[in-house]
Amino acid sequence: MRRLRPWQQAAVYAGATLVVVVTLFPLYYMLVSSVREPRALFARPSLLPLPFTTEQYAQLFSLTNFPVYFRNSLLVAVATALLTSAVGCPMAYAIVRYRVWGAEMLIRLMLVAYMVPALLLAIPLFTLMVRLGLDDTLTSLVIAHLTITLPLAVWLMYGFFRTVPPSVEEAALVEGASRAQAFWHVAVPMAFPGVLTVTIFSFILSWTDYVYALVLTSSDGKKVVSLGLAAMYGAYDLRWGELMAGSAVISIPMLVLFSLVTRHFIRGLTMGAVRG
């Protein structure tokens, strides 16, 4: 590509700066608000974290149920992520390696399932959970989150397993390995970036879900971070410092995790596989 003229370069940098500022300002303001003393916070907005205090974070962890919400979210997200990979990977593998009747239809259904609004499934899922005696449990949340993450996993892994050449597995099969062994010892390691991406995506999707948590759980001890934070807004109105502290605490793990799989995440986006 041609070199840009100086004024064009200046325009590019100005544009890029604007994008970065508009993107990061709300997050910056969240952090600033989370560490300002409450009295100052409500007196006058400021761009500086002054007068500085960590009181809000201390309050969040000592006076509210936030630690419980955090633990619940962690349990649900880890279980969802592991189950998604455990069920989704073999499924995608079988669709790629075997010419099963209706496999293409199955892949399309995954995509449709992925676009189905959570709220449509929420009503009957709630009824189902009540019948199974699972309403207001973390288990019901894991099951519900799988309806979002599993289509994503199958769809993504379908793409990843297709890039694994069958010849290596065939060599293993000739040596006497079973198909399950070939899958586990050959295909999975070769598609490992995919497996990792799927696991982390599932974790993020489960962690950020609000709709299923709203419908399926009700008692305070079963709330996850999204619902817990939303409930804090209603319960202690104007506690913006704590809300911003809580927001920071639940966003930062997502940013760290996301940075690990950015590249594959973008591949996923390009395939239209990630819910927006």
Add this chain to the structure above:
Amino acid sequence: MSFPGGGLRPPSEAGAGPGVAIGVRAIPGPAARAFRLDPLVRREWRTVVGFLGPGVLFFVVLVAVPTVSTVLLSFYRLESLISTPRWVGLANYAAVLGEPRFWNALLNGIVYGAASVVLQVALGLPIALLLNLRFRGQALVRGTALVPYVIPTVVVVFIWKWMLDENIGIVNHALKLAGGTPVSWFSAPAIAMASTVLVGVWAWTPFVTITFLAALQTVNEELYEAARVDGATAGQRLRYVILPAVRPVLVIIVLLRAIWMFNKFDVIWMLTQGGPLQATEHLPVLAYRMAFGLYDVGGGAAVATINFLLLLAVVAVYFRLVRVDET
């Protein structure tokens, strides 16, 4: 912030990416193939069943059955999710369609969806074109531009509610400093819709930017250079080389954004709960309110079903345009 692995790399640079290409052509129906078992499948059927079984079972029980049962519920009258249903035929649909609130919600959904898609695409495209240029720090800016996409919705909502607070929000504070008058971002009906759209624009424009950026990488560099050598201006190159090349992706982005924005529940629910005066109430919010708030599960299911049918129409268009098989 910087991402390991060289920041954001578009799929075209990543070599043979997962094999789903976005392209435009009609797909032959899957029913064209006759039912017969592949020899390999016959020989290893235990493995096939073991690998596919749990997933398929899960789908049937937790996606297919609930979807069908929502549709079925819409033909029943029931006050709560656990009371005994009574068959009422199409009465719920008649009631819903005769309700001005339904048409208000449908219209709101269309306004919200259309405004969101237009703004997200109108901002996402130029940003993608910008990030496609070479400049120092490009990888870093690309990484940053995607950040809002992974911030939990609840956090997005609270940050914006806080910044747009009528009395102590920083935006109104800035407006006052600039000599303007403070704005009631979420309590005035006309403005509340605009505010909810804007919050969505911040959160989901990155999706458009990155998808479009990935598509830009596939534009034929030689064609672009040839146009430049032949004296095409930047505007002409954009119009005659870049846009035709990325148009298929553009169509898909618009469809996907339309599908997702039309069904977005959590943002609107947390920002305004559909208020003030139902100014931001769209079909998903109405369905939730009817089923979980107004004790009219059948009516809520009817609204959800209508919403689903509208969605299926768009999904059908999507499948006519996108192939999911080979590259």
